[in-house]
Amino acid sequence: MFKTLFAATALLAAASPAFANDAAQRTFTRDGDTYTYTTVNKGKYVVISGRAASGGTFQLQVRGDHITGYSRGVPVSFTIPNAQAKLTKTDIAFR
Numbered sequence: 001m002f003k004t005l006f007a008a009t010a011l012l013a014a015a016s017p018a019f020a021n022d023a024a025q026r027t028f029t030r031d032g033d034t035y036t037y038t039t040v041n042k043g044k045y046v047v048i049s050g051r052a053a054s055g056g057t058f059q060l061q062v063r064g065d066h067i068t069g070y071s072r073g074v075p076v077s078f079t080i081p082n083a084q085a086k087l088t089k090t091d092i093a094f095r
Contacts, residue, residue, distance in 0.1 A: 039087060046087040062087055 027036045037050025037058075045063040052058075060069035060076070062084050068077045 041087070046084055048087075 025036050025038055027034055029035070034053040035050055036053075037048055040047045040049075045061050048058075048060040048062065048069075050058055056072040058069065058071040058076075060067050064084050065079045065081055066077070067080060067083055068075075070076065
């Protein structure tokens with residue numbers, strides 16, 4: 001359950017790379033529970049912090065493909081290919 005929730009959170013956050021530098025709250029619903037979260041780009045990693053409507057909190061650090069953190073006080077750790085790249089804004093230079 002935790003891995004599915006956070007995979008959904010990471011992928012949802014990845015849907016809009018602009019979230020990485022924006023501390024505005026975002027929401028999504030999964031399995032009937034609504035989650036509110038923010039993402040902050042810390043340079044070498046991205047922090048996703050949030051709360052479920054049911055009261056549980058979570059904080060994740062995304063470094064490369066690896067996600068670690070806590071959900072409702074329980075440690076979580078898993079991988080998602082290119083997770084950090086999906087969360088950070090990429091500037092493209094044209095010649």
